[in-house]
Amino acid sequence: MLALYKTAPGVGNLELREAPRPELQAGEALIRVAAAGIQQTIGYQDNRQAFYEMFNGWADALRASRPDVPPEAWESFRANMYDGGFVFNVTREFIRFCRTPMLVLMGKDLYHPESVSREVAELAPDAVLVERWREPEVVGQTVATVIDFLRSHTPPS
Numbered sequence: 001m002l003a004l005y006k007t008a009p010g011v012g013n014l015e016l017r018e019a020p021r022p023e024l025q026a027g028e029a030l031i032r033v034a035a036a037g038i039q040q041t042i043g044y045q046d047n048r049q050a051f052y053e054m055f056n057g058w059a060d061a062l063r064a065s066r067p068d069v070p071p072e073a074w075e076s077f078r079a080n081m082y083d084g085g086f087v088f089n090v091t092r093e094f095i096r097f098c099r100t101p102m103l104v105l106m107g108k109d110l111y112h113p114e115s116v117s118r119e120v121a122e123l124a125p126d127a128v129l130v131e132r133w134r135e136p137e138v139v140g141q142t143v144a145t146v147i148d149f150l151r152s153h154t155p156p157s
Contacts, residue, residue, distance in 0.1 A: 002099075009080075014094055035153035036100050037146060040107035043087040043116030050110050051082040087116060095123040102127040103149045105134075105142070 003019035024030060055078045063069070086092055102124050106117040121129035128149065133142040 014090060016094070016097055032155075033100050034155055035103070035150060037103045037105070037149070038117075038120065039105045040109075040112035041087060041104060041117040041120050042107070042112055043120075044082075044085055045113035045115055047110050047113065048082060052078065054111075055081060087120065092119075092123055095120055096125070098124055099126065101149075101153045103146065104129045106131045 001019055001021050002016055005015045005017055005019075007013045007015050022030065059074050059078070063074070082088055084091075087095075102120070104117050104121045104124075104127055106114055106129060108114050118129065121127040130142065130145060132138050133145075
């Protein structure tokens with residue numbers, strides 16, 4: 001079976017590899033992702049400072065109640081969240097090799113650039129891009145599209 005491995009700390013560093021099927025213990029379950037929906041792809045497009053400011057505002061509100069967290073930990077956490085390129089958490093290479101069908105609902109703001117959504121949909125081998133989905137006049141169709149997508153990719157039980 002294919003499994004996703006975290007190969008090193010930090011942003012990205014994910015590798016898809018063949019792995020033996022694990023023997024499950026009591027209370028464990030093997031999870032198969034049959035399809036994925038991505039709403040407003042978060043990503044980098046000349047907007048890193050905006051993400052830093054958002055993170056710093058959140059972290060500043062917590063610092064007083066968490067004196068046990070050293071400054072380096074806050075910086076490291078922020079770097080792990082936002083210092084990667086593209087979609088921050090995975091590489092373009094990972095998306096190229098991701099076989100999971102994806103429904104990408106395009107972003108249209110500073111934190112969710114349209115270009116990142118388009119690139120995810122172009123790179124993924126089995127992706128559908130929905131450009132208009134949140135405007136009131138298309139919400140009903142969006143719901144139907146999501147339901148149809150998930151139904152068409154749900155394995156028989």
